[in-house]
Amino acid sequence: MKRKLCISLIVIGFLFQNGMKAQPQMRPPGNVKLADIRWRDVCVYPDPIKKIYYMVGPGWKGVWCYTSKDLLNWFGPTSIYKAPDDVWGNIPVKGIWAPELHEFKGKFFLFLTFDTSNKFPEQWRNWYPRVTRGSQVLAGDSITGPFRTFYNHSTLPVDMMTLDGTLWVEDGIPFMVYCHEWVQITNGAVGYVPLKEDLSETVGEPVTLFHADEASWSRGEKKYGNRVTDGPYLYKGKTGKLYMLWTSGGPEGMATGMAISESGKIAGPWVQQNEPVYKANGGHAMLFTTFDGKLMMILHSPYNGETHPHIFEMEDTGNTLGIVKEIRE
Numbered sequence: 627m628k629r630k631l632c633i634s635l636i637v638i639g640f641l642f643q644n645g646m647k648a649q650p651q652m653r654p655p656g657n658v659k660l661a662d663i664r665w666r667d668v669c670v671y672p673d674p675i676k677k678i679y680y681m682v683g684p685g686w687k688g689v690w691c692y693t694s695k696d697l698l699n700w701f702g703p704t705s706i707y708k709a710p711d712d713v714w715g716n717i718p719v720k721g722i723w724a725p726e727l728h729e730f731k732g733k734f735f736l737f738l739t740f741d742t743s744n745k746f747p748e749q750w751r752n753w754y755p756r757v758t759r760g761s762q763v764l765a766g767d768s769i770t771g772p773f774r775t776f777y778n779h780s781t782l783p784v785d786m787m788t789l790d791g792t793l794w795v796e797d798g799i800p801f802m803v804y805c806h807e808w809v810q811i812t813n814g815a816v817g818y819v820p821l822k823e824d825l826s827e828t829v830g831e832p833v834t835l836f837h838a839d840e841a842s843w844s845r846g847e848k849k850y851g852n853r854v855t856d857g858p859y860l861y862k863g864k865t866g867k868l869y870m871l872w873t874s875g876g877p878e879g880m881a882t883g884m885a886i887s888e889s890g891k892i893a894g895p896w897v898q899q900n901e902p903v904y905k906a907n908g909g910h911a912m913l914f915t916t917f918d919g920k921l922m923m924i925l926h927s928p929y930n931g932e933t934h935p936h937i938f939e940m941e942d943t944g945n946t947l948g949i950v951k952e953i954r955e
Contacts, residue, residue, distance in 0.1 A: 653703065659955070660698050666926040666933045667724040667790075667857070670697075670914045673769060677917055680769055681924075681935070682706065682727045682736075689725045689736060691770065697916070697937055697953060706770045707736060715778040717744045717758055724857065724910065727769065728793045730800060735825055736764040736773050737802070739789040740780065753850070754809045760784060761791030761804050763825045776826040782819065783832065786810070790910070793825075794818070794860045796892050800825055803870075803892070805855040806834070814838045814855035816872060816885075818892055833893075838874045841883050841898040843905070845875035857882075857910035861921075865944045866890040871903065871911045871923070879907025880929040884946060899946060908936065913947075923949070 668683035681692045681700065687709045692702030709719050725738035744758040760780025766773040782788045787807035794801045800821040808814035819832040838844045838853030846853040856873040863869055868887040873880055881902035887894045904911065908927025915921055921940040926933045939950040 655702055655704055658692075658700050658702070660694075660700060660935065660937065660953075661955070663692065663700065663935055664932060665935055666929075667910045668924060668926065668935050669724075669726040669912050670922070670924050670937075671727040671729075671769065672914055672917060674917070680727060682725050684722045684725060684738075687719060687722055689722060689738065689773075697922075698955060704770075707764065707773045709740070713775060713778065714740060714742065714758075717742050724790045726792055726912070730793065730795065730825065731823075734766045734769055734771075734773075735793065736766070737791045737793055738762060738764065739791065746785075756787065756810055758784065759787045759789060759807060761788045761802065763791070763802070763821070765825065781821075781826075781828060783828075786832070790857050792859055792912075794892055801892055802828070803835075803858050803860060804832075805858060805872075806832075808838070808852045808854050812851065813853050814874070816855050816858050816870070835892075835894060836885060836896050836898070841874060841885075842900055843874075843876055843881060843883055843902050845877065847875075854880075856880075857912070859912040860892070861913045861947070862890065863942050863944065863947070867945075868892065869947055870896070871913065871947075873909030873911065876902055876905050876907075878905050880909040881905040881907075882909045882911045882925055886946065903947065903949065904938075913940070921947075922953070923947075 665683050671680045679694045689707040690703035691706045692700040694700045719740045721741045723739035728735045739761050742758045746756045762781045764773040787810040788804045791802045791804040801818050803818045806815040815834045815837045817832045817834045820829040838855045854874050858872045861869045868890050870885040873882050882904040883902045884899040885896045908925050911925035923938045923940050937953040941948050941950050
């Protein structure tokens with residue numbers, strides 16, 4: 627088991643650093659079952675007006691979308707964003723990771739990560755390339771765009787390797803919650819930073835909320851002594867607690883765990899749940915609510931190779947979130 631975990635984490639690291647973290651299986655648009663979609667790092671946005679679910683995810687240097695009425699039968703993919711060649715000026719972007727679709731004050735936003743091969747001046751011997759990689763906010767007037775960047779660089783500081791930015795709004799203030807890449811800091815972290823009201827820029831300095839090794843279930847590669855943080859997503863529970871799903875290496879491959887802020891505030895303090903929510907080699911989870919009020923989690927599993935989105939009905943117990951059942955035909 628330890629050997630399998632080590633090999634799995636090495637393969638994951640290789641894919642992360644070579645622009646393959648979030649590429650879908652390309653196919654002409656058409657009707658398709660959820661079980662037949664090969665994709666990773668996806669996000670579901672329920673449109674309350676049209677009663678349609680939009681599932682967005684990465685498509686090489688773009689963002690692709692499927693639509694559904696029932697979460698089992700989908701149509702797609704269609705393109706809702708393609709990065710211009712000069713999206714980051716003279717730094718070529720080689721891929722897009724983990725797009726999320728959000729609505730805020732009547733406008734729609736994509737939170738996504740641009741990946742490049744542009745190396746930082748400081749490189750470490752016998753280590754992965756430390757490159758320009760960062761989370762950015764794109765704005766649009768509709769669910770399907772067109773979307774545009776505010777600037778030709780990441781929303782987060784350009785000297786940080788960041789990924790998987792997501793939106794959280796607290797007391798009317800928008801925040802980006804993100805992962806600080808383990809390739810830069812070894813022990814990956816989750817942090818947050820306030821955003822301007824139009825989400826165009828950060829306000830102040832990013833703040834670290836916790837590091838991966840604070841979770842007792844998190845595992846890393848022995849060779850590098852590292853810990854991964856991936857895919858944070860927040861949800862306010864029925865008792866006022868703030869829950870955060872996030873992914874790291876686990877006992878059976880990659881796992882999705884839970885951090886809990888008892889105060890209900892993004893500033894925490896955050897306490898790690900002892901056991902993962904999902905430990906069967908899957909991750910990058912996010913939460914959404916169906917049109918009939920059921921809480922759902924979507925993640926991809928297995929984490930590498932022939933991976934597929936899986937949707938689970940969830941239960942808010944008042945103390946934590948747990949899986950009720952997977953949604954299947």
